[in-house]
Amino acid sequence: MCAMPASPPIEVDRLVKIYKTVPAVDGISFTLQPGSVTGLLGGNGAGKTTTIATIMGLVMPTSGRVSVLGAEMPRQRYRVLHRMNFESPYVEVPMRLTIRQNLTVFGMLYGVADLTHRIAQLASDLDLTDLLDRPTGRLSAGQKTRVSLAKALINNPDVLLLDEPTASLDPDTADWVRGHLERFCHERNATVLLASHNMAEVERLCERVIIMKRGRIEDDDAPAKLLARYGRLTLEEVFLDVARGDGIHSEAAQ
């Protein structure tokens, strides 16, 4: 008897999302492999946040289907939400609660066992131990980002969605966060989808890049292959080519 093949962690098939008459996502398809880190690039309004929200089950697709860890989203989301997590600048953890209180609440929501140990472990990993009993609202921007990251990692997710994880951070803190994400992905073998405007971040973390424009996928490949195809030295230049519609510059590719 053959074993059933495992479902890919994330499978997006001909996804369309139209708000009233405006298409935010327009027929995109992609599949993410287990343990992969994929960057989702695109200008403002390209459809990145809607795509991530649809994968999380927060937005109902107009048509097409999204499957996460084998569950149809949003219909079967409660089968898998405890194995997923996310971080986004559009949401915050309650500011009046201390870090420990916030992590306790979210740990209970995600059904984390041995929560005291898990909080101590996360606090140690993210350099939050001395701040655990401080209200989250009294932290610096960098410290708050680390708390959001701790919340996103509280359940050791198999699928992690990150929307601008280092937005508004100074370069040192941003680099520190990237380093931690790198370690997490390596140790945990989690599948990560990362939406970002920071090309250096995407180049460092992602083995695959999906570039979106006006709700559609304009390109989808490994960073090195994209650079070669567009005849550019950095992803930022590739991004600008796609955003401005300049197309592929490499003579070889042409």
Next chain:
Amino acid sequence: MTDRAVSDRTTAAQTGSSPRRIGAMMLRYWYLLRSSWPRLLDLVYWPTVQMVTWGFLQYYISTNAGFFARAGGTFIGAVLLWDILFRGQLGFSISFLEEMWSRNIGNLMMSPLRPLEFIAALMVMSVVRLAIGAVPVTILAIAFFGFNLYGMAFALVAFFCNLMLTSWAIGIFVSGLILRNGMGAENLAWSIMFLFMPLTCVYYPVTTLPVWLQPVAWLLPPTYVFEGMRTLLIQKVFRPDLMVDALALNAVLFAAGLFGFIKLLQSARRHGSLLQTGE
């Protein structure tokens, strides 16, 4: 313990852990209340002001009019029962609004917390918030005006259950409206119960209303409670039939509130409103 072990135990804990998620939300609101003395003060302040004001008015009228002298306590009783209805709904809605104000609703909606678990936590917290505000005020009513709400005994339990059911039904529906329409609908949370005030005849009998409006009043469960309270205080008779009617209407109202919330949440998912929880 390895990460995989944590994950396995997380998965195991996932099944049948609904009370834990409800407990998590209650803990979240308890932490919030505990950390903020203005929030605690607000729970007691306004009910006290209302009770004292109406208590003195009751005292003045009772010394000047024979009927009201016999109708001892109806004003204070009405104020205290109205407060259960109003504060019950407000307690539910404010806990919900705390999530909107703190931009935490997205975290909750993308967590394993089910909508019905969220609602259950909000219902329990509305009782906790009400207790923090109402218990000291009812004790003050005994001390200042000799009005003992607890003297109503079993009747008080029936009044309380019916009023809380109404307050939850309204609170659930208003929360759905806010999820769907954003903070532009916040004012409804503060004001919607006042629409019920004249119609549910808090301070006067239903017969005071125009004849054509009286059937509308009898469609609202709190009307039965306030009529029942007046019958108890004036005629010294408890009317269980009124409470049964109120309970039946509350069952319909609660189911309608829940249905409305689920439909509004579905609509919010379709329209992407959960991503834009501002105005």
